[in-house]
Amino acid sequence: xxxxxxxxxxxxxxxxxxxxxxxxxxxxxxxxxxxxxxxxxxxxxxxxxxxxxxxxxxxxxxxxxxxxxxxxxxxxxxxxxxxxxxxxxxxxxxxxxxxxxxxxxxxxxxxxxxxxxxxxxxxxxxxxxxxxxxxxxxxxxxxxxxxxxxxxxxxxxxxxxxxxxxxxxxxxxxxxxxxxxxxxxxxxxxxxxxxxxxxxxxxxxxxxxxxxxxxxxxxxxxxxxxxxxxxxxxxxxxxxxxxxxxxxxxxxxxxxxxxxxxxxxxxxxxxxxxxxxxxxxxxxxxxxxxxxxxxxxxxxxxxxxxxxxxxxxxxxxxxxxxxxxxxxxxxxxxxxxxxxxxxxxxxxxxxxxxxxxxxxxxxxxxxxxxxxxxxxxxxxxxxxxxxxxxxxxxxxxxxxxxxxxxxxxxxxxxxxxxxxxxxxxxxxxxxxxxxxxxxxxxxxxxxxxxxxxxxxxxxxxxxxxxxxxxxxxxxxxxxxxxxxxxxxx
Numbered sequence: 035x036x037x038x039x040x041x042x043x044x045x046x047x048x049x050x051x052x053x054x055x056x057x058x059x060x061x062x063x064x065x066x067x068x069x070x071x072x073x074x075x076x077x078x079x080x081x082x083x084x085x086x087x088x089x090x091x092x093x094x095x096x097x098x099x100x101x102x103x104x105x106x107x108x109x110x111x112x113x114x115x116x117x118x119x120x121x122x123x124x125x126x127x128x129x130x131x132x133x134x135x136x137x138x139x140x141x142x143x144x145x146x147x148x149x150x151x152x153x154x155x156x157x158x159x160x161x162x163x164x165x166x167x168x169x170x171x172x173x174x175x176x177x178x179x180x181x182x183x184x185x186x187x188x189x190x191x192x193x194x195x196x197x198x199x200x201x202x203x204x205x206x207x208x209x210x211x212x213x214x215x216x217x218x219x220x221x222x223x224x225x226x227x228x229x230x231x232x233x234x235x236x237x238x239x240x241x242x243x244x245x246x247x248x249x250x251x252x253x254x255x256x257x258x259x260x261x262x263x264x265x266x267x268x269x270x271x272x273x274x275x276x277x278x279x280x281x282x283x284x285x286x287x288x289x290x291x292x293x294x295x296x297x298x299x300x301x302x303x304x305x306x307x308x309x310x311x312x313x314x315x316x317x318x319x320x321x322x323x324x325x326x327x328x329x330x331x332x333x334x335x336x337x338x339x340x341x342x343x344x345x346x347x348x349x350x351x352x353x354x355x356x357x358x359x360x361x362x363x364x365x366x367x368x369x370x371x372x373x374x375x376x377x378x379x380x381x382x383x384x385x386x387x388x389x390x391x392x393x394x395x396x397x398x399x400x401x402x403x404x405x406x407x408x409x410x411x412x413x414x415x416x417x418x419x420x421x422x423x424x425x426x427x428x429x430x431x432x433x434x435x436x437x438x439x440x441x442x443x444x445x446x447x448x449x450x451x452x453x454x455x456x457x458x459x460x461x462x463x464x465x466x467x468x469x470x471x472x473x474x475x476x477x478x479x480x481x482x483x484x485x486x487x488x489x490x491x492x493x494x495x496x497x498x499x500x501x502x503x504x505x506x507x508x509x510x511x512x513x514x515x516x517x518x519x520x521x522x523x
Contacts, residue, residue: 035413037095037119038406039496042489044087044126045399049482051080056475060468070134078133078145081390085143085223086154087126089398090191091119093231094158096405097184098165099413100238104181105172111164118160125153141202141216143223148203155195162188179254183234186262187227194222210275221269224393225291229261232330232401233298236323239408241305243320249304257294257301264290285341295334302327318424322404325432329396333389384467385446392439395481400431403488410495419494423487430484437477445470 055077057064065071102109109115129146132138137147146154165188169181198219201207207215241248248254268291270276270284306314306324314320407424411417418424445467 035410035492035496036116037091038410039489039492040119040123041088041092041095041402042406042485042492044083044091044123045485046482046489048080048084048088049478049485051076051083053475053478053482055080056471056478060471060475070136075134075136075138078138079130081143082133082145083126083130084394086129086146087123089228089394089402090158091122092402092406093187093228093398094161094165096235096402096409097188097231098161098168099409100180100184100234101165101169101172104174104178104238105169106174107168107172109164110167110171111160115161115164118157121153122157122161125150125157128153139202141198141212141219143220144198144202144216148199151195151199151203155192155199158192158195162192178238179248179251179258180234180238182254182258183230183237186258187230187234190222190227190230194219194227213274214270214276214280217269217271217274218266222266224390225265225268226261228393228398229265229330232326232398233257235401235405236302236327236330239405240302240320240323240327243317243323243408244306244310244314246305246307246310249301253297253301257297260290260294260297264294288338288341291334292338295331295338299327299331318421318428319404319407321428322400322407326397326399326401326404329392329400329435333392333397336392337389383446383449384442384470385450388439388442388446391442392435395431396435396439400435403427403431406492410492414495414499416495416499418491419498420491423491427484427487427491430480430487434477434480434484437480438474439477441470441473441477 054071055073058071058073058076098109098115101107126146129150132147132150133145138145139148166185169185198215201215202212202219206212237248237254264287267287268284270280272281272285274281303311310320311324314324407418448470449467
């Protein structure tokens with residue numbers, strides 16, 4: 035519960051800084067004299083608070099609960115885990131303060147100063163270590179598919195985090211290899227660690243809530259091993275200033291990820307069944323998982339689309355040289371005199387942050403929201419204080435993600451189309467993307483409101499259960515002596 039409430043608090047902070055970053059991006063004169071609120075710093079604080087404060091911490095808490103629940107075991111070292119959670123939050127706090135003070139490393143999703151890395155690593159090892167001890171002492175020895183993903187995730191993060199710390203901070207590699215290591219770390223964090231945490235939760239809670247048996251362990255086994263073997267090689271941009279085999283290998287890796295994505299999607303789709311796929315959107319908790327599953331598939335296929343088109347862009351003109359197909363814009367033709375490269379079409383555009391937002395908020399965020407809403411009432415032995423706040427959180431998250439992701443995708447496609455016209459002036463291509471960013475600001479504000487409701491619900495159930503002597507002013511006592519949230523609040 036400590037980790038859930040802390041994660042929800044960091045989610046509010048991440049959403050607030052995301053709003054500030056969005057404002058600073060298209061209103062550069064605002065707070066221009068405040069150096070610690072420049073766009074580069076507040077955007078890094080937003081992403082790191084979302085990843086390390088909310089994503090990893092809530093993911094660890096959900097993983098611990100699932101390991102104990104599925105394995106029918108009690109969590110080992112509960113006191114140490116609680117202390118380690120406090121150390122983790124202290125490390126994230128110091129790291130974000132370091133970013134605001136100008137101590138960022140400059141590497142995406144690894145911006146926090148290197149001085150806090152040892153603190154974060156020690157806290158993670160303590161939490162994950164006792165999770166693995168609990169897994170070892172489980173009474174139910176059957177390895178449910180969720181456990182494949184969750185246990186692998188517990189091992190994955192310390193490997194990539196220590197590697198990045200060693201090669202980027204402790205003894206930095208030279209030249210462009212720093213960028214390669216940073217891309218490798220960010221890709222492994224997103225495509226492997228977060229996918230494992232999210233899929234582990236989806237594969238347990240969807241069959242549990244739907245009351246159906248999980249479909250096809252074989253599909254899931256294929257997906258697990260392909261994610262573990264293929265996904266780590268992605269993440270390097272097509273035009274990166276590195277040997278050509280690196281971007282090529284990355285493109286092939288991204289294209290091959292279509293297989294595990296579709297295998298996992300087919301298993302979840304078949305598990306739900308026709309009736310549940312329709313009625314599930316009316317279930318207060320299941321709809322969070324359904325949205326997370328849709329975001330996982332949609333975002334994964336969009337990530338793989340560029341490399342797949344680039345493969346066709348090279349292969350088809352070679353196989354059908356001289357045919358009309360080879361001259362088509364998609365397959366090596368031209369757009370107003372400029373050679374068209376499908377993989378570079380949206381590079382450096384707003385599509386890249388759109389996919390990141392879809393992965394972090396749409397897939398990981400919504401999945402963890404659903405997991406927490408399911409777990410907390412069981413932990414506390416009673417229902418959430420306000421089901422209305424839960425429903426408002428769902429609507430705010432749904433609208434916020436739509437307003438954040440959709441404009442950025444449209445803006446990215448527009449930018450790519452305009453930049454591929456050789457006679458187009460660069461300045462004339464900025465109007466539409468700026469307007470899209472203003473729309474995205476509305477999405478961030480909506481997400482901030484939903485995050486505040488999420489945190490409020492968790493704090494209320496904690497006050498009601500653990501602090502019976504404290505009654506907040508917005509709680510009232512009904513005739514039966516039960517404290518409830520007033521409708522006006």
